[in-house]
Amino acid sequence: MDPKQLAPEIRRELSTLDRATADIVARHLVAAGKLIDEDPPAALRHARAARARSGRIAAVREAVGIAAYRCGDWAQALAELRAARRLGSTSALLPLIADCERGLGRPERAIELARGAHAARLSGDEADELRIVAAGARADLGQLEQALTILSMPQLDPARTGTTAARLFYAYAETLLALGRCDEALQWFLRAAAADVEGVTDAEDRVSEFG
Structure with a gap:
């Protein structure tokens, strides 16, 4: 793991540590970032190892929080994300914090x-x-x-693409379906599938369920 793969702002946060510790923490953070999608529990272990050496760094607490969130450990994720905010994180963590409350x-x-x-x-x-x-x-x-x-807002534009647009359309389709508005739900699942260029939803599978 190459510490230089970290974003410059995170490397600046780690500069408050001694060089050897900063290097170890950076490598754990890089590993956590690489594993977060394919193996969240392993990412969480690396993030925790970084926290054990640098618990007062906002980026480290944020990494633990995000990994815990991906593992469905809502209580730990909430505690760590709140800690990251207290320590000065400038990331937009509020959606994750709110979703932890739901969890x-x-x-x-x-x-x-x-x-x-x-x-x-x-x-x-x-x-x-x-x-x-x-x-x-x-x-x-x-x-x-x-x-x-x-969910019914100007941003609900069928021409949009990308992860957030796909998730937005998908949530709108799910809500329509729950309300029994099946024809409209199908249209928005189709739009979610078209917008989902990175494959973050199962919109295509949901469309197939309509036959």
Whole structure:
């Protein structure tokens, strides 16, 4: 693992450590980043190893939080992501934090976070991700019409492509399906599949379920 593969801003954070420790931590972070998609538990082990040597670095706590999130360990993910924010992380962690609240069975808390002042400062994909979480929280509470309203916004443009657009269209399709609006749901699953250039959803499989 080459420490130079880390983003420059993370390397700057690690510069507060002695050189040998910074090198070890950097290698663990690089390994965690490489493994996060294919083997989240292994990524979490590397992130924890980095934390054991540098628990006061925001990027390290963020790495642990994201890996824990990918493993479905909502409590640990929430604690680590909150710690990263306290330590000065500038990443848009609010959507993940809100989704952890959902994972812990607290959809009302996720909705509250989505309405807060920090949420109002988000834009672009980050704001869309938080809307997806907030809509999911409404759906958790059985409030499907409210969920659909959250997702019905100018950003719901069929011409969009990319990961966030695909996830947005997919969530909209799922909500329509839950409301019994099957024909509309199929159209949005098709749009999600077309937008999903990186294969982050199973939209194509969902389309096939409609026969």
